């Protein structure tokens with residue numbers, strides 16, 4: 231991991247003021263913790279401050295959060311520089327692209343995605359594109375390895391990317407009409423690309439219902455519905471009859 235430093239003085243705004251919404255959120259977070267433990271709300275507040283502040287935290291914002299929480303400035307600076315989810319330099323106004331460069335994504339083509347970012351945004355990570363709308367960085371595993379290679383933009387992940395589909399995603403952000411997050415190929419979540427590869431044996435005669443392979447693909451809403459089998463599994467165990475001879479005391 232590279233050293234994480236605050237942006238240079240010339241990029242730092244002179245001050246930071248909480249918006250009404252951010253302040254209300256901060257108070258709500260602080261109220262969750264016992265008196266004297268308000269520092270526990272630091273990460274949540276820093277995150278909201280980053281959202282308010284065009285996707286990055288400035289030195290002034292770090293000081294403002296520390297003052298609000300009655301913490302030494304250095305403590306909040308330590309948190310902001312430790313967690314890589316906090317951006318310390320200005321990021322693209324329309325998209326900051328975080329390309330996963332860990333092994334599964336790299337083996338599946340993350341290098342090509344990085345080339346797209348270098349070519350289209352800036353040769354170096356954390357630098358703004360000429361119009362100031364885009365920036366990029368390489369990050370460690372974002373937990374969607376099964377759909378590698380992938381990239382995260384703001385809070386969403388774009389998966390199963392290729393050079394072309396990443397270009398399309400970036401076109402979408404540039405035009406203010408980003409594509410649907412998730413896999414950018416025809417598959418549901420992390421189900422096998424190209425159709426079922428298991429549980430697709432035709433049912434024996436008498437088992438009823440068409441074979442799994444002949445059933446229509448599940449929709450996102452279907453996937454969240456518990457099946458009959460799951461309902462039976464989860465239902466409470468039946469109580470024994472009142473005069474059950476196996477009950478304690480009857481033996």
Ligand code: FES
Pocket residue numbers: 330331332333334335336370371372373374375376378379380
């Ligand atoms: S390796 Fe890229 S998401 Fe895990």
